Amino acid sequence: MNFNDYDPQGFYDELFKIKGEPRPGTKILIDRLMSFPKGEILRRQKAAEAALFNMGVTFTVYSDESGIEKIFPFDILPRIIEPGDWELIEKGLKQRIYALNLFIDDIYHDQKIIKDKIIPKDILYSSKCIQPHCQGLNPPKGIWCHITGSDLVRDADGRFYVLEDNLRCPSGVSYVLENRQVLKRTFPLVFGESAVRPVDDYPNRLSRMLEFLAPDTVESPTVALLTPGIHNSAYFEHSFLAQQTGIELVEGNDLVVQDGFVYMRTTKGFQKVDVIYRRIDDDFLDPLAFNPDSLLGVPGIMEVYKAGRLALANAPGTGVADDKVVYAYVPKIIKYYLDEDPILPNVPTYVCWDDKEREYVLNNLEKLVVKPANESGGYGMLMGTQSTPKQRAQFAEKIKENPRNYIAQPTLSLSRVPVIVDDDHYEGRHVDLRPYALYGEDIYIMPGGLTRVALKKGSLVVNSSQGGGSKDTWVLSNLPKK
């Protein structure tokens, strides 16, 4: 198994400039791989998989009845990001998150951006994720979106684009940390030579950020991570983060509201909780404020939050900013609040709510990717280039029925990386990138991220629920000297 025959086939390849010529930051790795004896790479791939399996790094697939636990497919070849690219990503994400935070705050207060006619009122009020309960709310330290994981993609032109923002409960960071652990064992020597920036500081930063949110009167705050429980597909991540940060992992039933505070039930009675990193959606957080049928949440918790006796990360109501229709307006949002041009561009987006743009979408379905405004996990999409006329006709009906719920984007030519295929050769597969940001005293972008890879040949869908896998992501602090 070697790279002599590996051909980027005209796609932007993250590791190879052209056939036979690795990118500058990748050369050390490729040279090392080429020097391995026959069978060695495969042996290391299997060892890495066994390690993940033994560690129980698994996720749950909803639609699969046979076995609910699977390891997230993992390919040992890392995706490498050179320092110049990363600098741009870091700056661009910070800018974007500052602007989105200002936007959310504005929406729940004066709504200047609507009064100034930058965003149509109708779009905002029809968003499923706007929370009337948050009107006038002042979250601790003025921060709404503490933890973000925006999805980036690189197009054929080599530029990074923001594909979507995740401002509610972005998941996946545990895989970044675990993948790194495994890869350090897999390629210890290459690691030493390649100046890879560490990701291990994330849990530290996370717990510092959460403590920063606690009410100022509390000296050593109790921080807890609220999980929907063991049957949630991201449960592994919840317990992993609690383990790595030392914060308590709680379920709704462990918490109780009494006398204006939130307490957890311990073997020695009630203990006050000051900060909650909640990994359950707004709708389930508090049956008294949101969905009354929720069994996952804590009755009365919103009142405690509003009274400033509890901090929640992320704040309720942030979903309004990752609505995919609002996404189309983010460049304008950045311009409006920061008076800056966006550093990271959006993917061009057609909003079906707009009559003209809908017309274009309906006439060009076979070229476009159509997405529902509020779904995640890659569900409910139409991939125009791979669809049948019948599917397109059905989708057109859906769009006409509920235009507000759909957006469309041109089909991008996502960049590729080599993966091991059939245990005997390398082939290019499409990837995206989800970096993680923490907004506390300042914004921290973890130097790394989750590289998701569409393992099916030709597929552009990287979601784990749709046959995607992951890779370790190396951000280099400098390029090797020639």
Next chain:
Amino acid sequence: MLSRAANSIYWMARYIERAENIARFIDVNLHLMLDSPVESKGQWEPLVIVSGDRERFEEKYGQASRDNVINFLTFDRDNPNSIISSVINARENARTVREVISSQMWEQINKFYLMLLDAEKSGVAIDTPYDFYNKIKLESHLFIGITDTTMSHGEAWHFDRLGRLLERADKTSRILDVKYYMLLPRVEDVGTPIDNIGWAALLNSASAFEMYRKKYRKITPTDVALFLVLDLKFPRSIRYCLVKAQVSLHEITGTVMGTFTNKAERRLGRLRSDLDYANIDEIISVGLHEFLDGFQNKLNGVGDAIFDTFFSLRPTEKNKKDIEVSQ
């Protein structure tokens, strides 16, 4: 610590200990089969009786045979007390407290589970049972060792030890009880070498044979019972388990030994002092089986009291009703 987490740790430890002891049950019988005269071979029913799941077994399998008892006790997922069910339950409990236990502990439980899945497919339990059940014991020992050396000996660790020792006390009493149901070929065989072989096998299955030998020369039913019920130094004897369980319980609450502030302390303390002042002749004269039966009942009472004291959700007055519904 969170009540829910304490509960999960306690059960995680209990289930691992349960899996190990079921392997020990099966081991007694395998040893007996090798050593017994031909006409008494194949007594597998006592195992099912002692495990307490006779009805469930008969409904599904009917007559007890080597293969179906081994399957019932090892791989049957419909049997909540089979080895595989116990390990699955231990793993599920561990999964909910991965942030409390060390990652090495989790990894060991996970490997234990994966080993069983492999064994289920490969049929080693029937082909090479001695190796297989020995392996199960070792997996459990490894887990206990890892727990001891990688987890702070704080509240969570004491809940772990409490669970493990109460389970072990229960299972040692049941291993001892196997002999009660073992039929001897003839009445006059009582006290003969054949009978003694049975008692030796029983000691072996509790890993107690060598330690017993250091203390007693001859194998007599009374001394075996004395050793497994009342010995203060042997780590699988019932009394030893209760003494250490009580230490953990009092470490958790901070209550002075010899006093109590809750139902769990009171019941465990009383049961332990029963044993402290018991006399083996008295136990034998009442009947060992009857004694063990009574002991198991009282031990269940201790378990219930621990649940009420530490794990049950203690609601506020206001929302008491909702929580009872959601439990």
